[in-house]
Amino acid sequence: MMRKSYNKELKEMRDEVIQMGDLVLKIFNHSSDTFFDKEPVSAEKLEKMVKKLETIEKGIEKMAASIITLQQPVAKDTREIICAVRIAMSWLKIGSHIADIYEYSDTCPEKIKNNPRERDVLKTIKAITHEMLIDAADAYKSRDTDKASIVAKKDDEVDLIFEEIRRDIIKENDTTSFSLCSLMIVGHIERIGDHIANICEDIIYLERYEIVRLN
Numbered sequence: 001m002m003r004k005s006y007n008k009e010l011k012e013m014r015d016e017v018i019q020m021g022d023l024v025l026k027i028f029n030h031s032s033d034t035f036f037d038k039e040p041v042s043a044e045k046l047e048k049m050v051k052k053l054e055t056i057e058k059g060i061e062k063m064a065a066s067i068i069t070l071q072q073p074v075a076k077d078t079r080e081i082i083c084a085v086r087i088a089m090s091w092l093k094i095g096s097h098i099a100d101i102y103e104y105s106d107t108c109p110e111k112i113k114n115n116p117r118e119r120d121v122l123k124t125i126k127a128i129t130h131e132m133l134i135d136a137a138d139a140y141k142s143r144d145t146d147k148a149s150i151v152a153k154k155d156d157e158v159d160l161i162f163e164e165i166r167r168d169i170i171k172e173n174d175t176t177s178f179s180l181c182s183l184m185i186v187g188h189i190e191r192i193g194d195h196i197a198n199i200c201e202d203i204i205y206l207e208r209y210e211i212v213r214l215n
Helices: 002-033 043-071 075-106 109-113 116-142 145-153 155-170 180-208
Strands: none
Touching (some): 002 043, 002 075, 002 116, 043 075, 075 180, 116 145, 116 155, 145 180
16 A cells, blocks of 8 residues: 555656646747747636746655655655656756746847747747757656657757857847847756756666766
8 A cells, every 4th residue: 555655656746747848948938939929828818827836846755755754765766756846856957947938028039029030049949948948848758768859969959059149249239130039048958958858867767877978
């Protein structure tokens, strides 16, 4: 009976981590839609979603502490618990960066809409990040370490776009194609990419018991 309860707790914790990934994707879509002629989500709704993310993350921490204290898990299950806590924290940090991006929605959209190159670059980086979020969440669900490795490599594409915008703005002349708004938005997306890579590292550690640095 105790073993049955133990397995149930582990599954509940995994399911909560999966729910966080799904919620982060929803938050990302709502926040980024604001910049591309779509009906923006209200600040109140976005705040509620981020608060829910925080609540789930705290719940995972409590579940992990309870399982470790009361159940004395074996090595693989201990990795499962550690990685669940770490991945949940990464999802929460991603959610926080997405909320920060939303704060630019009052001042940036018109600037972006009026600059075709800026708009295209932001659409590109949004698409890359959206795909990374989907694939990282799926890699955790399916425990697919090969997919996790592939996802993390896409972070290099995000880093290159961030550097392109940064260099363009540093030129400080009339030919610059990007606004400071874009630099701030892409800066947050660059950090999101780093956290996604961290999630992928944890998936590989969980399944292969290998410590790798993909970021």
